[in-house]
Amino acid sequence: MDDKQSQSIIAKLVGTGVALGAAVVVQKIITQAWKxxxxxxxxxxxxxxxxxxxxxxxxxxxxxxxVAISRVLATRGTARFTAKL
Incomplete structure (x- = not known):
């Protein structure tokens, strides 16, 4: 596996983690606002x-x-951030 592929895998893993975290945060905010x-x-x-x-x-x-919007924005933000590294 070359360096480019390993960076891509790391970016995908980090992006997935950030997207899931963003979805959890948005869910909590929605619950509090609804309540x-x-x-x-x-x-x-x-x-x-x-x-x-x-x-x-x-x-x-x-x-x-x-939740879908937060996941998209988190994934795109992470992709831009990892591209700069």
Whole structure:
């Protein structure tokens, strides 16, 4: 394995770690914001609560969109950073 390939693998591993970390942080922020706005945590897949369909759809859409955006931005940022090294 040459030096270029090993740098690429390291960049992918670091990028994956940063993306996962960003997704966790965004998830925590969403949970806190949802709780501040509604008084309870957003509905989860395994909840047996009485959340309505609109609330479930809103929580899923918001969470999915923001987590996906954070992962993309983290991955791109990491790729730019490792390219400079």
């Amino acid at each position: 501040a706005k509604t008084g309870h945590k957003p509905p989860a897949a395994d909840d047996q609560g009485d959340a309505g369909l609109a609330e479930i759809v809103a929580a899923a859409a918001l969470t999915g969109a923001l």
